[in-house]
Amino acid sequence: MNKIIAKENFSDKVVKFEIEAPLIARSRKAGHFVMVRVGKKGERVPYTIASSDPVKGTITLVIQRVGKSSEKVCQLEPGDYITDLVGPLGKATHIENFGTVLCAGGGVGVAPMLPIIEAMKNAGNRVITVLAARNKDLIILEDQVRKFSDEVIVMTDDGSYGQKGLITAGVEQVILREPVDLCVTIGPAIMMKFVSELTKKYSVPTVASLNTIMVDGTGMCGACRVTVGGVTKFVCVDGPEFDAHQVDFDEMLMRLKAYN
Numbered sequence: 001m002n003k004i005i006a007k008e009n010f011s012d013k014v015v016k017f018e019i020e021a022p023l024i025a026r027s028r029k030a031g032h033f034v035m036v037r038v039g040k041k042g043e044r045v046p047y048t049i050a051s052s053d054p055v056k057g058t059i060t061l062v063i064q065r066v067g068k069s070s071e072k073v074c075q076l077e078p079g080d081y082i083t084d085l086v087g088p089l090g091k092a093t094h095i096e097n098f099g100t101v102l103c104a105g106g107g108v109g110v111a112p113m114l115p116i117i118e119a120m121k122n123a124g125n126r127v128i129t130v131l132a133a134r135n136k137d138l139i140i141l142e143d144q145v146r147k148f149s150d151e152v153i154v155m156t157d158d159g160s161y162g163q164k165g166l167i168t169a170g171v172e173q174v175i176l177r178e179p180v181d182l183c184v185t186i187g188p189a190i191m192m193k194f195v196s197e198l199t200k201k202y203s204v205p206t207v208a209s210l211n212t213i214m215v216d217g218t219g220m221c222g223a224c225r226v227t228v229g230g231v232t233k234f235v236c237v238d239g240p241e242f243d244a245h246q247v248d249f250d251e252m253l254m255r256l257k258a259y260n
């Protein structure tokens, strides 16, 4: 059982939790995720660790209300306990000094992007971040992102904040202006598909962090399988990050819809 230490509502739909998990806080790296279950019969849902405080022994998760299970988590308050929390899982992000790294995060995908932005900056990269959401209220963690980015471009679908347009417009702006050595994208599957198609056109190597349905998180159930470069991979153990240009996003979108 892991105790909730603090809770902050970013919007009606997005909540930040600080959770007591000392062992995970000490060992987690950028890109790692945890499986969360609330209630003995609860569904197990993966969430990427947004940040951690090894001294306090806490990890931070940013959770979007999208269905019954995430709603159950979001209803918890400080002092309540999470039934189980397993991790850190998955492979850590490959961090090195690539040169210029363009981070493209959509919606709640900005939360798992934050530790990558921080690690890429600390490795000596020039980091340019494109934050995108449907509207101003859904732009999250902007201050934290600015702390570790050399430049931040904000895009909103309705133009209520930053520039009006989709994330791909922000990404293309940067690619047309200066050489980009690596693009990292995290967000809804459809968004990552379009970012990936765009960067492929400009031959910019791109990594996508995939957010498939997961059940066990340990490579046994096959629920998270995707096709990458024609080969079946399990997101929970082989990922969650893959070469975006090799990912079969259409198949992934079809499987996500099948679960709906």
Ligand code: FES
Binding pocket: 213, 214, 215, 216, 217, 218, 219, 220, 221, 222, 223, 224, 225, 234, 235, 236, 237
């Ligand atoms: Fe079961 Fe990945 S979640 S194999």
